[in-house]
Structures are given as structure tokens and as C-alpha cells.
Amino acid sequence: MTSSRLPRVVLYLTLLFLVGPFLVVFIAAFGGEPTLKFPPSSFSTQWFGRVLGVEAFRGSFWTSLWLGLASTGLALLLGVPVAYALSRYRLPGAAAVQTLLTSPALVPGLVVGLALLQYFVNLGGSVYPSLLAAHTALLLPYVVRVVSTSLVNLRPDIEEAAMSLGASRLTAFRLVVLPNIRGGVAAAAVLAFITSFDQVAVSLFLTGPGVSTLPIAMLTFMEYNYDPTIAALSTLLIAFSVGLVLIFERLLGLSRYV
Amino acid sequence: MSHLLLERLHLRYGAAPAVADLNLEVKDGELVSLLGPSGCGKTTTMRAVAGLLAPSSGRILLAGQDITHLPPNKRDIGLVFQSYALFPHLSAFENVAFGLRLRRVQDSELRRRVGAALDVVGLSDLADRLPANLSGGQQQRVALARAFVIEPRLLLLDEPLSNLDAKLRLDMRGELRRIQRELGVTMLYVTHDQDEALALSDRIVIMRAGRIEQQGTPEEVYARPSTPFVADFMGWQNILAAAAVPDALRRAHPAATHFAWRPETVTLGHGTTSGRVLARTYQGEHLEYLLESPLGRVKAFAPTGAAWSEGSEVTFELSTERAAALRDA
Numbered sequence: 001m002t003s004s005r006l007p008r009v010v011l012y013l014t015l016l017f018l019v020g021p022f023l024v025v026f027i028a029a030f031g032g033e034p035t036l037k038f039p040p041s042s043f044s045t046q047w048f049g050r051v052l053g054v055e056a057f058r059g060s061f062w063t064s065l066w067l068g069l070a071s072t073g074l075a076l077l078l079g080v081p082v083a084y085a086l087s088r089y090r091l092p093g094a095a096a097v098q099t100l101l102t103s104p105a106l107v108p109g110l111v112v113g114l115a116l117l118q119y120f121v122n123l124g125g126s127v128y129p130s131l132l133a134a135h136t137a138l139l140l141p142y143v144v145r146v147v148s149t150s151l152v153n154l155r156p157d158i159e160e161a162a163m164s165l166g167a168s169r170l171t172a173f174r175l176v177v178l179p180n181i182r183g184g185v186a187a188a189a190v191l192a193f194i195t196s197f198d199q200v201a202v203s204l205f206l207t208g209p210g211v212s213t214l215p216i217a218m219l220t221f222m223e224y225n226y227d228p229t230i231a232a233l234s235t236l237l238i239a240f241s242v243g244l245v246l247i248f249e250r251l252l253g254l255s256r257y258v
Numbered sequence: 259m260s261h262l263l264l265e266r267l268h269l270r271y272g273a274a275p276a277v278a279d280l281n282l283e284v285k286d287g288e289l290v291s292l293l294g295p296s297g298c299g300k301t302t303t304m305r306a307v308a309g310l311l312a313p314s315s316g317r318i319l320l321a322g323q324d325i326t327h328l329p330p331n332k333r334d335i336g337l338v339f340q341s342y343a344l345f346p347h348l349s350a351f352e353n354v355a356f357g358l359r360l361r362r363v364q365d366s367e368l369r370r371r372v373g374a375a376l377d378v379v380g381l382s383d384l385a386d387r388l389p390a391n392l393s394g395g396q397q398q399r400v401a402l403a404r405a406f407v408i409e410p411r412l413l414l415l416d417e418p419l420s421n422l423d424a425k426l427r428l429d430m431r432g433e434l435r436r437i438q439r440e441l442g443v444t445m446l447y448v449t450h451d452q453d454e455a456l457a458l459s460d461r462i463v464i465m466r467a468g469r470i471e472q473q474g475t476p477e478e479v480y481a482r483p484s485t486p487f488v489a490d491f492m493g494w495q496n497i498l499a500a501a502a503v504p505d506a507l508r509r510a511h512p513a514a515t516h517f518a519w520r521p522e523t524v525t526l527g528h529g530t531t532s533g534r535v536l537a538r539t540y541q542g543e544h545l546e547y548l549l550e551s552p553l554g555r556v557k558a559f560a561p562t563g564a565a566w567s568e569g570s571e572v573t574f575e576l577s578t579e580r581a582a583a584l585r586d587a
Binding site for chain 2: 155157158160161162163164165166167168171175176179180
């Protein structure tokens, strides 16, 4: 009996290890005390109201949302053609491009952030374009990787079939390739958006006076306030991410691609 | 009148020449097979005709028009792949309708033509199914309907039956012939299966290492092979160098380098040469004997009644009238 119970115990402990931190944050968000405490000794929902009252959160939420959507859009616009070219053509230097595209995901974010800071300071770029460019570069590897996976599973000869039926290369891509990698593109979009939305390391260096993303605003807030507001906000963000993933999973079966 | 004309076509695959100096003519309404082992250049030739591969030199003419540099979508050439290459996200109906939609055919006309095409291949009942829910044979029928519904000037088929099982392959072979007759469409058919080529073709073009080895009607290439390569491909399993055969035969065909006999024409039990039975294999209608003889190894078919055991000596005759005189190219 014990031998069959042991794996199950290990499984539950692992799950607890993974989900535990989230549970702590979730429970602490409903604490009644004025400082963050676990377990809380009284119950309150006032902190959720307080989140909406903090000006820095409201502004930075819209910045993060805008930044996440725009950089995801740009990364898809660049990444889908790159993934297509890498999978369909024997290009000279394809391996180098592949390595180059993977490197931002391998180099620590702080290093990338510092490098980009130097770069943009020298270019004299303003905050918003710098953030957008940095995030786009950061998301590109994820997009290329995920979209490539779904292209590998798609036969190239269906494009030839489409062309023999009268489609140009571009029409063949639009009518035959795109519908069949829809799921991969959607998965890449969700992954990219979430990566941008909770990006700290790179944004840290590039946010400027008056411009902040939500994660940076949260860090700044915590330096001066240690009440459950931050736990309430974290809970809302977790719900937001989980909701996003669930919707796409329902619509497209996301887990097949990531 | 010639419909498709390949003039001095040279094709490269990577650095190596895949097809060299190919000249080929296909007449209107004709079904011509390109037959040969893998790597002989038959598929490369077909891809060049489809526009998926640019020739390094030479010309391709279709109905008198030079299409050598025309992109594939402007050629009006239907293509059927070995892998079917159906669009996985579209139903059988929409797969067939694809080419018509690109041609902006009106909806009522489109429904009529797609319906008729699905009817020809016997799939009217399965029009709404996705390719994943069709069997291999059904998928190949959809691929065929999709290719001919646009009424192409030429239909190219690249080993269309080789992914099907043996029984289905025979059925589809008959179907293909019927459809080709019904529609009167000119077809270029690529295959490595000589039975398929013999059964389907008006004319067979046998390719070897990027060149045409021999061409002719099925009867011609089957009964009168001109080179050892063609003879071997057509089942003339006994090929002997000219030096090994009796003088009388050699004198009758002074230019021949080799002579060939089909195993069913080798008579066992009487004759001028003797050989030892190396192996005996039961093949249903007959027994197949492999003999070791002074002439070399000889294969012969004999009725199942007669029986020589392995290791025993048997006399045989290679008849002069049934020999094919070959000339190595």
C-alpha cells in the first residue's frame, strides 16, 4: 500500500512547491492588517479597492498593456516571416541567424537591459520607442521558436499545390500556410505578450521619469509601502494571465504548441 | 499536334546535372509516362514542367507557347502529388473549389463544377469531410479532382498511386485511365512501376541518369527493349553478353552487345545447355528456377507439375526467336 501511496505524496508535494507561493500571495491579499502578513489574522477586501486608487498603477498598467500589445504585434510581424524563411529555404547563414535570434533568450535580462541602455542613450532615443524596440527584440526569439515548431509539421508541398492551382507565393502563404499555423501564431502571441507584460530586467534600465511599466511601478511601490495592496495587485495579475491562457486554450488548444 | 514540347532541357539539382539534353514531345490528349528508377530525373523533369524548378537551359513549350520562364501559378498545369498535398484545413469540397475560387468562378457555376468533379471521382457523399477523415485512396481522389476541375492544359501526376496498398492501386489505375479518357486531358505521368506504366500509358519514356533511354508504346518497350537497362526494367531477367551466346545468334545481330530472354521463354528439360539448379521458388502459377550454367546464371519459369530438385542438373534452351538483341547505349 505504502509503495503506491508514495508517488502520489511526491506529486502533491511538488504541486504544493509550485503553487505554494501563489497561494501565499492570494491569501495575504485578503488580510485585514496594514502590513503584509501570512497567514493574515483578519479578513478584508479593501486592498483590491486600493489597487485601483494608486495613480502609479493605473498609468503604468496602460503603459504595460500598450507596450505588450505593440511589441507582440511587431514581433509577430517580423518573427513569422523569419520563421517561414528559416523553415522553407536553405539560406546561407541560416544557422547564424538562428543563433542570433536565440541569444536574447539566453543572455541574462540585466545584461541585455544594460546593453540596450547604453545603446539607446548613444542614439538619443526617447523612452517609449526605446522600450518598444527593446521588448520587440526580446520577444522575437519566442515568436520564431514557437512558429517554427508549427511550420515543421506543415508539408511544404501544399504550397506548391496551391501555386499549381493559380495562387502566387504570397496568396499561397495567406490561404494555405497561415490558416494551418494559426494555433502556433496565437500561442506565440500569448507567450510574447505575457513575457513583455511581466518583463522587469530590461524595462528597469529603460523606463524614465514619468514613464513606468507595471512591474517597475510595483517594485517602486514596494520600496515605500509594505501593505497587502501589492498582494492584491499580484492576485489580479495572476488571474489576468491565467484567464488569457484559458481563453486561448479553449479556442485553439494552446498546449499543443508550447 | 504536339502539345507539350521539351527542347534540349538541362536541369541541375544542386551542383550535379540531374537531366541533360532532354527532348520530349507529348501529343494532345496523350498519356505519357516517365518511367525509371529513383534518381533518374523523372520527377525533376516534371517539376520543371510545373514551374517549380528552373531549367539551366532549354525550352518548355505548351500548346506552342514558351512557358520556360512562366511562374507556376500562370501555367495552368494541374499537379497531383505522391503525398496528395491536400489542404488540411479545408473540406474535400473546398479543396476542389480552391483553384476555381482563385479564378473568381461564380458561386452557382463553382458548385456545379466541384460537384461534377467529385462525382467523377466518386466522392460526392464525402464532400464535407476534412482530409484527415478520408482514407488514402479517397484523399488521392480529392487531389485528382482538385487538379482537373480547373480544366488545366496539362495534368502532371507524380507517383500518384505509390502510397496506396496493392489492391487499391489496381482499382485507382483503372479509375485514372477512365478519367483520362473521359476528360481527354493530356497527362504526364511519373512512375517507377513498370506495370503501372504499361497499363496506363499511350507512350512510355524510360529514363536513366537524366537521359531518355528508350521511348515507345507499351507494346514496343515491353516486347522490344533496345538496351540492357530497359530489358532489365521490363522483366527480361536473363541478359547475357554477346560473347556468351551462340555464334548463329550473334551473326544475325552483329551490332548487339547483349541478348536477353524472358524467364517464361526459357524451356527446361531439353536443350543444348546444361545447368545446375541453385534455387527453386514456388510462385503460384509456376516454379521459378535459378540455374548456374556455363553461360552465366539463368532464370526460368516452369509449370508447377515439372520438378527438378535443388542441386540437380537440368538441360535448357535459350531460343533464338525469343531473344531480344540489345545495344548498350
